[in-house]
Amino acid sequence: MSARLYPAHFEAIASALQAIFLKGNYADKEISRVLKEDKKRGSKDRAFIAEQTYGVVRNYRLLKHLAELENPTSREDFWRLTGAWLLHNGTNLPGWKEFGNLSRERVEERMATVDDKRAVRESIPDWLDALGTDQLGDNWGATLTALNEQAPVVLRTNRLKTTPEELIKALAKESILTEHIAADALLVTERRNLFATKAFKAGHFELQDFSSQQAAPSLDVDPSHTVIDACAGAGGKSLHLAALMQNRGKLLSLDVHNWKLEELKKRAKRAGVNNLETRAISSTKIVKRLTERADRLLLDVPCSGLGVLRRNPDAKWKLNPDFLERVITEQADILARYSRMVKPGGKMVYATCSILPRENDDQVDRFLNEEAGKDWTLARKHTYLPQVEGYDGFFVSVLDRT
Known part of the structure; x- marks a missing residue:
């Protein structure tokens, strides 16, 4: 993990998660909100907050099981969910009171109980798992696992202004590495703030997935x-x-x-x-x-x-x-x-x-x-x-x- 753990990070994550799950707000809007609240944060800190928030949202049902929480509502509940997510991914937690009695051993014990419970393990509602099974049959399991992974970042070259080859060079000058994968599509191999680049402001590309x-x-x-x-x-x-x-x-x-x-x-x-x-x-x-x-x-x-x-x-x-x-x-x-x-x-x-x-x-x-x-x-x-x-x-x- 590239960022150090600070209480302020977990406060921001908990604030975003409460708005997402208790108010029904959109995750991207809430993450943007909490990141704007402290403009002094560095890029690693901002990335940590965004990635952990998305991680909890993506794995919400599983993390409730791992953290032994039935209906998270409080600030401490969402701290605990985030702590369970970090432990699940191999990160050691500080001894802060908000994490309570969370331990890697207990998280691993709880994880072992969901091997045969796909809807919990892949963190989706039961009705959606049944629908996917009905619609995709044997393909559903692999599709669901892939849908729970972090999405790649793909750009579409605007050929009205440039070419993929020229765009690769221009982005490299701004320390953004890309790979030409097909037609107008470039895969970003290192995540950065693409919207701040000269190439984006000049209209040389749009974010658009390969598919x-x-x-x-x-x-x-x-x-x-x-x-x-x-x-x-x-x-x-x-x-x-x-x-x-x-x-x-x-x-x-x-x-x-x-x-x-x-x-x-x-x-x-x-x-x-x-x-x-x-x-x-x-x-x-x-x-x-x-x-x-x-x-x-x-x-x-x-x-x-x-x-x-x-x-x-x-x-x-x-x-x-x-x-x-x-x-x-x-x-x-x-x-x-x-x-x-x-x-x-x-x-x-x-x-x-x-x-x-x-x-x-x-x-x-x-x-x-x-x-x-x-x-x-x-x-x-x-x-x-x-x-x-x-x-x-x-x-x-x-x-x-x-």
Whole structure:
């Protein structure tokens, strides 16, 4: 461990964890909050706080078992969970009173009792373990283990401004080491504050996982096309499409949340993108007016997010079966209605950051067997699994309209 143990670190971690688990706040926002509260901390101290907080969130159910806590609520409870996490990872604890009678021996004894209890060992709700087993069968165990690991950091080179080779050199000058892994993707081999780099501020790259980077190229766009990104969000894939279109043609980014599109505008300016227009989906008329206007359509639809649990580990404590059912209904509706925006002879990509067939293969099959999909054929599909490709769980399917 690179940082020394200070009480102030554990206070920050406990504060973040209480907000995450007792108030339902998002982990990334809470970690950012506690790090901003003391600007005197060095980079190692900040990294320690962030990593241990994420570690506890990721392993929350297991750590409750190891720390012998049924329902953590107090500051001392969350100190104890963090202490159990450190002991589990081989770190010796100071003799502070907040850790009570925690010992490595007791943690190891408790760990030995969960060998045959996957939901506890991998720290997920029972309903989610049952769902994964039903959906992925023998693949679920390996997928779950991989989803509990720390996510790699991958960049997407902005080819409107640079090349992967030039970006590697530029980042190396700022002591950030990267490896070219595929197409526009660079793997960061040493974690640092990427947003403070000259290269980021100049718009030379975006943070985007390798799996996510497979969606835009699958559309096979060219500079003459009219392309619609209909669930654009903050626009990572829209920016990728703009680069693939060489900043030409027409790129329309849609979303039901206007604030996300405002963020996209800022990112597009930094990236040097000027062929992009944003439009909020304020009513069903917006989509109807675009009927058969697109040569290419990207549908990166709302989903459970189960493929990106490594990045958002708190999601597994916020998800529930009712939400999953609602999002599956929403996906089917989007696929049926938005697909009308594609011209005959055009192409559509349906994508999710989920690994569940119910959100992926089953949705595509359902669409193709209904009236809305009668003019469509499946060209190809692929589910990216973290234990296979090594990156986020993600689904990409390519459909052609006749």
